[in-house]
Amino acid sequence: MTRWEYFTAPILVHMSQQILNNFGADGWELVQVVPGPNPESLVGYFKRPVPPAGQDQR
Template identity: 55%
Template sequence: MQKWEYATVPLIVHATKQILDQWGEDGWELVQVILMPEGNLVAYLKRPKG
């Protein structure tokens, strides 16, 4: 069975692409972006463990 590790990453609006590109280069896959009540964006990412 595949095992996963997860990360929660705050996103800065003017640097969203650069942040996600960097995490993608490190093997992370974007699962979802949430708009928090305070107006902040948070990305949830996963990658295979191992």
């Protein structure tokens, strides 16, 4: 069975592509985006598989 770890992060609207590409390069998959505390930001929910014991993830 796959084990997952989760992460939430602010996503600035004017830099969303760069932010999402950076998280994707680290293995995070975007699951959901919700409105942030102001009109210029969103909150992204991400997940990625937990590596088996003994393996380091980037």
